[in-house]
Amino acid sequence: MPPSSVPDLSSVARLVQAYSAYSLNGFVPEVILVGGFLIAILLDVFTRRAKSKSISIYFAIVVLAMAGIASAFQWQPFVAGQPWKPGHLIFPYSQTLFIPMVHESVLERGYAMAVVDNFSVFFKLLISVAGIFMLLMSLASQELRERSRRLGEYSSLIIGMCVGLYLMPASLDLTMMYISLELVSIAGYILAGFSRDTEHGAEAALKYIMFGALSSGLMIYGFSLFYGLTGTTNIIAIREVLALNPATHTGANFYILWIATILALVGMGYKISAVPFHFWTPDVYEGAPTPVTAFLSVASKAAGFGLLIRFLIFVFPEGTKTAAPVLDWQTALAIGSIVTMTFGNLAALLQTNVRRILAYSSIAHAGYMMAALVVGKADGTVAIMIYLATYLFMQIGVFYAVMLIANKIGSEEIDDYRGLMTRTPLVSSAMVIFLLSLTGIPLTAGFIGKFYLLAAVLTPDAATHSLPWLWLAVGVIVNSVISLYYYLRVAAAMFLKRPLRDMALERAGQTAPPLPAIQFGVPVSALLLALIVPILVLGVYFQPLVDFASGVVRFFNFDNIRY
């Protein structure tokens, strides 16, 4: 064999090896989290008294803040005209050692487990902020205070979950996607069942792990089909092979590709609680401790969307309807989106428990965001990111208000919310602001999210000047109107209705002293204000957020996403 036919791979191998050690530079936030996770376990051993256990929550806040700052430093300024280039590649490896055909500069092609680009930085910041709010919220939680012996375990699990959440939107490889998703899920199963001494907690954890394990199992089966079709687990390489080799998506393989894509979407759809993978959502949201519910509904959903965007846009870039590979995932996703939002909203109408209403409404919100995902392009991605950033404050805020009320009156039933306005004006008015923002009323952050989302869905098709997704936009608007009813039902109960006790007494011809006022401490109220202020500010002054999100997406450079 002439030596020229064998490409000189030793140099590539050396380069990859050298780069692998160097890649740890891009891994700093995750290393901080892993270190914090280990220290949190040790801290739990050294704090004996139940009272001092809450120190681990403060420690977790510091760790998450440090990791957030470290990921903020990974932000790369955008240079005009520069195509998408990965920042730090984490654990790069060479496909060229095995497939000499595609032997070109491996590092520029970005075969790596994960990548540090502005997209992943955005999600890391989002997750850190959500985690810090959630931990501050945990300090006020009655449910957790009753179990303060196990708070060390609680905060270390949150840090561990954040490692997975950080890696989910950064993954470039099916292996890393699966591992990070499982990391989040396994920590989530334990946290959902944190109040394990109650039947509700035990049941919530069981339902979560059953549905979670099923959908992640189906997802990895779908990944195995992708691997079989293309011979690689890297999503960029999968895209390349699909484009270069028509045999991978013609004939019978077309159906295999469909099955693989749908199975892969099962696992991700479960994370964002899209119909029909939503069955766990109401039960887990009701049974888990409220801070955990808030975190699952914000951070886990955000990271799920990050993973979904990365997967769909890297494996099937836009324009794939006309160019190979032909896979009309957009229509499939559009149907999923409309079913998800309609189901979530209609089911929420029937609920009497506020936490269940919010659970179903979070399914509806996943549907709205999926509508923007259908559009796919830069606009759609920007819209999802803006939506997630505004959703963070209102969703955590509304769960915080629900938790504060439940701490005092011990109930989450809508009938027990009657007349709360006179008893606790601050929390009631805060709750109404959060609910209005969730509906998408102007002057709140929720309106900005919905506005950009609709603008993205209504982008006219460049070639035909028609609106391809008009029906989807109509669906979003109709659903927003439906959601107004059940959100305002909660608000009306607090503001307009009289407590059932008073009405019963009146019918009996008696009068009773009004129900006692509910007092909250200064730190509790301060956190509430810290959640309201971003909602009101983003409602009018949203340009920085929009610039930030579109900076991320310009960096993606959808116009020439060629590797």
Place this chain on the structure above:
Amino acid sequence: MTFAPVGLTHFLVLAAVLLVLGLLTMLTRRNAIAVLMGIELILNAANINFVAFTRYGAINLGGQVVAIFVIVLAACEAAVALAIVLNLYKRLGSVSVREANKLRD
């Protein structure tokens, strides 16, 4: 009588059968432990796929690596799942998934 040599198709069919059996187990059994066994079947179906594609596709060793990761994560998941089921038994005195129905509309 001659048999075709064992090839990729045999393994893929085996994996598909395992997947279907796992799904059926999960959907029909009411014992939580049996449901967990169904999950293991699904994960093993994926593993067989990965390993068979690596062996017969002769592309790279990526699939075998994934299979090892899946085995490890399946063990983690099983550990957590068994703890959750044990806890459920302590609360309800049963491991039937039908009994766990306190949370509903």
